Amino acid sequence: VMIEIYHRASQGQLALTDSILVKNKFESIVDYSTYEMNIAEDSEPSLYTQIGKQMTLFDLMNQMIISSSNLATNILIDEVGAKNVNASMQRLGAYNTEVLRGVEDQKAYDLGLNNMTTAKDLMTIFKSIALPLGETTQDQIAMIDVLKAQEFNDIIPRFLPGDVQVAHKTGSITGLHHDAGIIYLPNGETYVLVLLSKNLKNFDQGTLTLAKISQLFYEHVTALEVPSNKR
Template sequence: MAFSTYRVAGLTILILCLSVMCLSGFCQSGTSTKLEQLRQQVNQELAKQQGTFAVAFKDLETGQELLIREHEVFHAASTMKTPVMIEVYKQAAQKQLSLSDSLTIKTEFKSIVDGSPYTLDAKTDSDTNIYKYIGTKRTLADLVYDMIIVSSNLATNLVIERVDPKKVTQTMRDLGAKDIQVRRGVEDSKAFSQGLNNTTTAYDLMVIFEKIATGQAVSSEASNDMIRILLDQRFNTKIPAKLPKDVKVAHKTGSITGVLHDSGIVFLPDGRKYVLVLLSKDLKNEPAAENALATVSALIYNYIKG
């Protein structure tokens, strides 16, 4: 009698264990299927456009990723300003500088090719306000803020001259971003003509934004302050464009002719967050491509929401 009871109990436990394993496998299979469906939707949307696109998405709660051409090299455009910001906070943490340090506003810089001078002009800068302050001083904190939220080229050159682009690139390597290259400031035409550009991959931008999102870029305090700045981004026509108003995006865009990028952290009202990087090049219709990137962002958000 006792033997029969134990045997029945053992069979019951075995059946329960098998059921749990099957259910777990079903859930994993279901999730995998949904992620593959998302991949197809994203590819279909981007295939409507002439150009080359890369996508890197990571759900920071589950670790799930969607990667498309994630290691392809793109001109970084203004996405390189996020690595520069990280380097500023790193050097501040190491007491090599202070965010309260003041820099004199100037417009002349030296080409990395031969040291010859080149000048920045308000006409080719998204930030024209800073040119009113030529000859005066502004804090490094203010310049970093303008470099990110209005993508100020002049602020960028002042900051990168202070921290050294080689150090920026080395810090990216230390964070696990193996391909980002930060070589120079903005509008160095001699360097551009020789192909000496700042470059990135979607994967590397995903890596550094994950570090910021998880408090591992310099420190938790520094990461939180960088998120504060990134949340104030003024250019919101790509990742945030088709998302609900209560979804917050801490991000940095980038654009030059035929190139449109966006990269950042998406914060949901329920506390979940994910990293999304959208890169593009060789675009023939930039407004249509920008709309497609916004649509891809919405597709990924809907996937996360379930």
Template sequence: MKTSLLFPLILLFACSGPAEKSGLSALEDDIRSLMQATEGDFALAFRMLDDSGRQLLINETEVFHAASTMKTPVMIELFKQAAAGEFSLQDSILIVNEFKSIVDGSTFRMDLGVDSQEELYERIGKKASLYELMYQMIIKSSNLATNILIDRVGAKNVTQTMRDLSAEDIQVLRGVEDLKAFDAGLSNSTTALDMLQIMEAIARGKVEGSREMVKILSDQYFKDLIPKLLPTDVKIAHKTGSITGVQHDTAILELPNGSRYVLVILSKNLTDVPAGKEAIAGMSRLIYDYVSENPD
């Protein structure tokens, strides 16, 4: 099993000195070693947010199920439409649990057992602000909030806005738990390169509400992927995503020395999810070490 090599590799790479990890080429070799030591498929996209042009792309155009990473594009669309005067993010909206399949318009409901925000289910039939639902969609990945918000802004609008940000392959087709759509092969999808473009647009202030979005992403509840092996003084604004055999994290990071970068790590076909998560954390640490040692 490849996973038997994983933990020694993470320890070796995390403790390696500058001599072993000088330059992007050596960094890529170390990351590919972690990927090869783990059962599953990975993609990684890393880019410095400075003028150096430094980046590392591995399997960056391979298509992955987007899982909950698609919730960041939904947030971007919400801010965009609010700025255009379509609504205020402080407007109230009814909390419902009835949605229409994109396949045939039949209704379906969310299952509390597979969602991560139980509190909203206790408020069905009551109202919440668009902002509150958006916040819960991001920090705790509420599926119920996501479906309510996608119905409000429109999935096609979300995808078109991503095209405007030069994300050429991402597809936001629908909300969550539309099983008829899933069975028909109609799922949200993305690439690491597209998520890099999207997170960089937020980081560089190229979309409406960028600063507020960074604040929201910084409150992320799930921190066992990109942040796990990093020092606590690293500022991380990120959105995770997971379904069976899939673990993703998409992040904007700022180090105490002022270095900033975007990192996207996607995975699929994981046979050992804990090992896959450790590999992602290890890749993140390798990137951090490289940036720390090569700030300019």
């Protein structure tokens, strides 16, 4: 969704400073009946105090990425359109990623109509953002800054040294916990890591295992570095 917002901004179709209405009524893709988001199921409850008011696209995008706000996600999907988001994914080569609906569309969920992605597609998406320094556009730099501000850091960054920066996006529902992002090493090198899970019987233990996998990847990548006195 963030990539589509920046794409449309680059085409002059919108501005990040545009204000839109904060609402909590959305249409099911099944029969267009309306439903509301449950504040108790959202990781960012403060946005619900702004319902009926105006907020900028940029602020809502920050809520969606940094705080994993379900409400902001649905508002922005409505604003830019799921089909347009899918078109952006196709342009990037993420051919198995599809946004069908917003969050908490229970009727769609009951019929198996769910958003989909793959580890390969997420790798493709993050690689498209993480171009080498000097080739990165201002939009990519802006997206990286938002991703670096992620508040949920219990997987990829959890056991990494403090001087390692991570630009990433997490996601979780019952039995699932994901994290994908760009890892910036102190020597200027980067790598992209995607960690997906499903059917977690113990959510906390699954999260810990994913964090340890991230640590193993970091140790492997940094072990490949050649000391400066041996170059």
